[in-house]
Amino acid sequence: xxxAKAILLSVLLLLGATAGAQESDLEATVSADxxxxxxxxxxxxxxxxxxxxxxxxxxxxxxxxxxxxxLSNSDDTKELDxxxxxxxxxxxxxxxxxxxxxxxxxxxxxxxxxAHGTNHVFEGxxxxxxxxxxxxxxxxxxxxxxxxxDGDRAYSSYMEAAVPxxxxxxxxxxxxxxxxxxxxxxxxxxxxxxHLSLRAEKAIQVTEKFSIPVFGEVxxxxxxxxxxxxxxxxxxx
Numbered sequence: 001x002x003x004a005k006a007i008l009l010s011v012l013l014l015l016g017a018t019a020g021a022q023e024s025d026l027e028a029t030v031s032a033d034x035x036x037x038x039x040x041x042x043x044x045x046x047x048x049x050x051x052x053x054x055x056x057x058x059x060x061x062x063x064x065x066x067x068x069x070x071l072s073n074s075d076d077t078k079e080l081d082x083x084x085x086x087x088x089x090x091x092x093x094x095x096x097x098x099x100x101x102x103x104x105x106x107x108x109x110x111x112x113x114x115a116h117g118t119n120h121v122f123e124g125x126x127x128x129x130x131x132x133x134x135x136x137x138x139x140x141x142x143x144x145x146x147x148x149x150d151g152d153r154a155y156s157s158y159m160e161a162a163v164p165x166x167x168x169x170x171x172x173x174x175x176x177x178x179x180x181x182x183x184x185x186x187x188x189x190x191x192x193x194x195h196l197s198l199r200a201e202k203a204i205q206v207t208e209k210f211s212i213p214v215f216g217e218v219x220x221x222x223x224x225x226x227x228x229x230x231x232x233x234x235x236x237x
Contacts, residue, residue, distance in 0.1 A: 029055035029064070031236035038068055038077060039228050041158055041177055042195035042221035043186070046076030060087045077101065080110070090129040097122055103144035118143055133163045146185030154183035160195070171201045179223075192223040 031053045038046040048071045055064035064083045070076025078101040085094030101108040103119030112118050121143040127136035139157040140146075148154040160177035177195035179186040186194055197219035203211040213234040220227040 025058055027057045029053055029057075029236075031234060033232050033234050034071075035230060035232040037228055037230050038070075039217075039219050039230055041160075041186070042219065042223065044226065044228065045079075046070045046073065048072040049076060061085075062087070078108075085125075090131070091127075092129075093124070093126040095122065095124055098143075115142075121145060133161060136160050136162075140185070146183040149182045149189065154181070154185065156183040156185040157181070158186070158194075169202070173197075173199045173201075175199070186223075188223060194221050194223045196220045196222065 033051040033053075035049050035051060036047075037044070038049040038051070046068070049068050050071055051066065051068045053064065053066050055062060057063075062083075062085045064081075064085070066079075066081045066083070068077060068079040070078070080099045081096055083094055083096040085092055098121040099110055099119055101119065103121075104114075104117045105112050105119045108119055110119075113120060121140055123138050123140045125136060125138045127134060137157065137159045139155055141155065146154045146156045157180050158177060159180060160175060162173055162175045164171065164173045166172065175195065175197045176193065178191065178193045179188045180191055182189045186192070188194065197217055199215060199217040201213065201215040203213045205211045213236070215232050215234070217230045217232075218227070219230060
């Protein structure tokens with residue numbers, strides 16, 4: 001897992017670089033979502049969950065830690081993701097290290113990076129925001145990736161298009177996502193649409209200076225023929 005170690009080294013170097021940057025150039029994010037159900041790219045990963053985010057960004061370069069833990073069911077997915085991303089205008093690319101309690105390692109050890117014994121999945125992403133719509137592509141390149149129909153590494157991939165708009169004082173987003181080829185990671189046997197959703201977001205004004213962002217989402221996975229209704233609340237600093 002030389003690639004994995006190189007990514008971790010890059011993360012540490014970024015932390016060192018941002019620590020020496022002027023505070024005025026840094027932007028920090030501290031927030032947490034509480035969701036009624038954890039739905040990811042059309043996959044059901046758990047019930048009521050707490051999903052915190054901690055991030056730093058510096059002149060287009062960002063490092064974000066995101067996690068999820070089930071609140072209503074201890075068997076739900078436990079997750080810790082680290083994403084290093086660079087944005088240049090409307091174009092962005094990056095790498096994410098996903099870790100969950102489900103993978104090759106039955107003990108779910110975080111610091112185990114053996115190629116065939118890890119719970120980490122490493123994914124590259126690239127995307128462009130056209131303003132009226134955005135398009136993103138994601139591909140796994142190392143770690144506990146799925147298999148194709150020949151039993152080989154699938155280089156599992158996912159592509160997504162999103163269209164935002166505003167209606168009735170609410171911010172809406174229509175999203176369509178698909179898996180281009182067979183992989184056990186998404187339970188597909190070829191090209192398949194795995195995620196269709198309509199999401200609405202609005203800040204509820206509590207006082208003159210304090211508001212609570214809430215969101216609702218209707219999501220469906222045509223591949224598995226399942227549909228979900230999700231509600232969430234965001235707490236942020």
